[in-house]
Amino acid sequence: MDVSVLVTIVVVTALIFDFTNGFHDTANAMATSIATGALRPKVAVALSAVLNLVGAFLSVEVAKTISGGLVDDAAITPAVVFGGLVGAIVWNLLTWYVGLPSSSSHALFGGLIGATWVAAGSDAVRFAKLAEKVLVPALAAPLIAGLAGMVATYLAFRITRRATASRTPRGFRIGQIASASMLSLAHGTNDAQKTMGIITLTMISAGTLPKDSGPPVWVIVSAGVAIALGTYLGGWRIIRTLGRGITDIGAPQGFAAQASATAVILTSSHLGIALSTTHVCSGGILGAGLGTPQAKVQWGTAGRMILAWVITLPAAGLAGALAGVVAESGTFGTIVVAVVGLAFGLGIYIRSRRDVVGAHNVNDIPVEPIPGETVETSGGSR
Template structure:
């Protein structure tokens, strides 16, 4: 396939991933202010979308980690071609949509890394992956960041409830608007860059950009717009889980969770750590649940989320690897990959319509509940009713 056409396909699919990243991760910033009533759902996602857009322009350090760090450079430049980036993106998108369907706040970032790693290993071999970068800037931050955010949120909650009188705690609702906005800004700064990095990686791999260079301005702009549009679309399933599915959140807790999430993400973005904002936000929510006296953490839900964290990289990697294997068929392999991606996206969307979750559902359905159809009553011979 013509290299220019292949790069165009990669860019298009990367922007689809960026869109899914937006609606998948809206909950990171807005689940707790929606849960406490600090912000109305539609106002919350609109605010998140605008600040995601702004945040995408603030830094490119994470983009450089992906475009010039994770995948090794060989004598001829980056060791993988655009077609393998294409395969990796399919793995990331499919896993993102599956976890969205389940209302599971898994990591869009790790789905992307897993997809790229799986495709690179099949296409080139293990030598294509820079193990040092993988360990220092992805794996270690993935383990430490949610723990750090949870610990900071725990301490912040303890302090808030110790020094602020009960009657004054509703004031934290106003504070949540500010802290939730900061999380959205930080999310744009960290997560939009990952798509910038992928597009830059594809351009370098195709010889259309110099090795070691950062994302071009047009790449920054289109990625910022894609993640903002995705954020505005909602992501209500995951908001429902993160807002109330782990613990009942009061305004002071929400403020503490968002502040700890912001601090962790911004510090990591500055250092070029491509961490998962979802893991950080979830860690913060668990921390505030432990920190408030009388609160309870739903460890079953937390366990499902943690399991999702563990399997995201290998699951997305397996899909990416299979797509890369199919691509060995040549032109028709790439066509088959594109057809699979389109079919998977359509099938998941159609299935999701069986239980449509929108902003109104946040007030009527408990997180984690399975909505079952009502059974019709049938009449007995004596005229009394009973469930069928």
């Protein structure tokens, strides 16, 4: 297959991943604001989409980390990157369908690393950079955000315990809108750049950009638009899990969780660390729940979420490795990977229509099922 055609296919696939990243991660910024009623669902996702687009133009440090840091760009080809992207998209769609807030970032890294490893060997993966920029932050960031969210929530209840019942929620809801807006902006500065980095890496590997180049303007614009469109559609299944499925969220907890996550994400973007915004926001929400007097945490849901965090890198890596091997075999292999990926995406979409989650029922409270019993939500049985 002609290199320019393959590069075009990779760019389109990268933007599709960026789109899935948008609706997969909308929950990170807006789940708590929707759960507490600070913002109406459709207003929340529209605001988040606009600010994700703006955030995409504020920094390119994370993009440089991906395009010139995690793998040896001289050892891979556009076909390998294509395979890695398909692996990441498959994992994103699967976890979205089951409503698990796994990391789109780690799905991308896992897919890329898996495809690179099988195509060029383990030497093509820069494990030291992977540990420094991905693995260590993956462990530390949710703990830091969770601790900050817990302390902030505890202080919020202490400070406002004598305030009138009518003024306290309103003040925190205003704060939630502000912190959710900042969180969406921070998400754009971090996650949109990952797609920019992948496209830039592809162009470097194809020889259309010199080594160590930053993303061109058209790459920045297209990545920002793609993630904004995905965000606007709203990842309602994951919004429900984060907003209602982990712990009881009120305005004080929502504000504390969002403010803590925003601080962590903006710091990581400035340092060029490709952080998982999902891990940070989920950690902040869990911490906010634990900081609440008489906290109620659904540990079953939290446990499944953490399990998804652990297996995302290897699962996406395996999918990326399989797709990469097939795509690297030639034109026919690339077509096979594309057809299988499209079929998988279509199948997930068709199955999701059997149990629609949208703006109309996103605040129904999911209850952990007991074997043999019908599951009830605040909107009725399922």
